[in-house]
Amino acid sequence: MTDKVASGLTYIKDVGIELILAELKTISVPTISGSAGTPVGHVDYTLSNIAITNLALPDSILQLKPGTGIQVGVSSAVCDVSLNWHYREHSWPHISDHGSASVDVSKTTISVTVAIGEASGRPTVAVDASEVDIGSFHIKVHGGASWLYNWLVGLFKGSVKSSVQSSLKSAIVDAINKQAEEALATLPIKEKVDKYSSVNYAMLAPPSITATQFSSVHLGQFLSNSPAPPGPWAPVKLPTTVDAADEINLVFSEDVAFSAGYVYFKAGALHTTVNELPSWSPVSLNTTSMRFLLPALYKAYPDMKVEFELAANATPNAAISPDGATCDVLGNVAVYVLPAGQPRIYAFTLGLHLFGTGKVAVSANNITAQVSYVGCNLSLANTTAPIGNFNVQLLDALVNLAVSKGLVPWINKVLGVGFPIPVVSGITLSSIEVVYGTGYVGLASDFTYAPPTLGDAGSAAAAAYNAAMAARPGDAGDLIKASLPVRIDE
Numbered sequence: 001m002t003d004k005v006a007s008g009l010t011y012i013k014d015v016g017i018e019l020i021l022a023e024l025k026t027i028s029v030p031t032i033s034g035s036a037g038t039p040v041g042h043v044d045y046t047l048s049n050i051a052i053t054n055l056a057l058p059d060s061i062l063q064l065k066p067g068t069g070i071q072v073g074v075s076s077a078v079c080d081v082s083l084n085w086h087y088r089e090h091s092w093p094h095i096s097d098h099g100s101a102s103v104d105v106s107k108t109t110i111s112v113t114v115a116i117g118e119a120s121g122r123p124t125v126a127v128d129a130s131e132v133d134i135g136s137f138h139i140k141v142h143g144g145a146s147w148l149y150n151w152l153v154g155l156f157k158g159s160v161k162s163s164v165q166s167s168l169k170s171a172i173v174d175a176i177n178k179q180a181e182e183a184l185a186t187l188p189i190k191e192k193v194d195k196y197s198s199v200n201y202a203m204l205a206p207p208s209i210t211a212t213q214f215s216s217v218h219l220g221q222f223l224s225n226s227p228a229p230p231g232p233w234a235p236v237k238l239p240t241t242v243d244a245a246d247e248i249n250l251v252f253s254e255d256v257a258f259s260a261g262y263v264y265f266k267a268g269a270l271h272t273t274v275n276e277l278p279s280w281s282p283v284s285l286n287t288t289s290m291r292f293l294l295p296a297l298y299k300a301y302p303d304m305k306v307e308f309e310l311a312a313n314a315t316p317n318a319a320i321s322p323d324g325a326t327c328d329v330l331g332n333v334a335v336y337v338l339p340a341g342q343p344r345i346y347a348f349t350l351g352l353h354l355f356g357t358g359k360v361a362v363s364a365n366n367i368t369a370q371v372s373y374v375g376c377n378l379s380l381a382n383t384t385a386p387i388g389n390f391n392v393q394l395l396d397a398l399v400n401l402a403v404s405k406g407l408v409p410w411i412n413k414v415l416g417v418g419f420p421i422p423v424v425s426g427i428t429l430s431s432i433e434v435v436y437g438t439g440y441v442g443l444a445s446d447f448t449y450a451p452p453t454l455g456d457a458g459s460a461a462a463a464a465y466n467a468a469m470a471a472r473p474g475d476a477g478d479l480i481k482a483s484l485p486v487r488i489d490e
Helices: 003-023 147-185 254-266 295-300 392-417 456-470
Strands: 026-029 032-038 041-056 060-065 069-089 096-119 122-133 136-142 190-192 197-200 214-217 221-224 248-253 271-274 305-312 317-321 324-338 345-363 366-383 427-437 440-449 480-484
Touching (some): 003 147, 003 440, 032 147, 136 147, 248 254, 254 317, 254 324, 271 392, 305 392, 345 392, 345 427, 345 440, 366 392
Parallel strands (some): 248 480
Antiparallel strands (some): 026 041, 032 041, 041 069, 096 122, 096 136, 190 197, 197 221, 248 440, 271 305, 305 324, 345 366, 427 440
């Protein structure tokens, strides 16, 4: 196990213990009663208001348990136990007394195994096994005769110790399960992106857990918010790691982008209208300015404004390789003239095959992208009698300007919002490196975790972790890997 993996596990453990201790400020133990022989005779006794406080869990360690989940071990837990005691002699004169006692508990070992699985597409986390063993204790008796001390020591070695161990174990199990349930409740399984689409992050299988790595596979598919036919993509396999290794690796298939393009194309969202060009452009969108490029347009419609209606006519394609991301889309440009005060008039349609490159980034736990325009192939898809056939290359520069200054900024505005990474509330990715591979893009990242229920304690733990990470050498191993294809072929 590398230093980075060990540091990541230690960080998770430290934050997790803070969460558990916040839940376990006071643990109640059921009242204990019974009968016993004492130096004053046979008595009935009651030990009540038993409470465990000041629990501390030093010398703890967290490890991945292959095939199961995680295992937490504590070798020297300490706590305080307080209680009230009362006894009454069976026979006359029915001597009775009462008082209190405090117990310092130390050298206690705790072992908890947490199973991580999957059910109905959601991750599941629950304590699978737990053990608590009190190693040493010291009792202080307040009130009562001298013989009472030895009698209470005897009781503590037996039923009281067993009851305290049982209550402590139950409280730890309940705290872990509660915190896990609250954290998982914030993990998105289906997240709405906008009015057109949502992303389905459902788990496809139980996670794979080794001694050094936790890996889970998710759907990662864009879905239409309206009824729509299923996407026509094939199953894919993805690596469980990327070239740059950090505490979290997220691996996305190029089919995630394809499923997004499919949903937006089917929804009719991949279109925009360009009716003006930058002021520095040598040509404006009016027939007078375009008369040397397309005389027939000016002749048929002199002195009229022009607008380009750009639309995709197929699902955009995205391809990812070690060199980066590329994209292309088939579309068209319908050209209209705008007579003053009258409905627009259709003139002709150009066929487009657009080419671009893309870059993936992360902003505020959202995966974002930006495309750069490379160029296009033009063809004359349709024309009208007043315009007729013409050499489309004459409009090449004008269309390139409309695409690069009209369409691409609009696309980048949408891609700049992006879609959320499926993490529980309180996790923030940091020091993110983007790695491109054949058919996928990977994100290698460190992280901080400040659970909302932890408040200042979580922030302090995160700050301490960041300081430790800043002082660490750059080499790293992998702690958690999550692959998000559209499907997985087992």
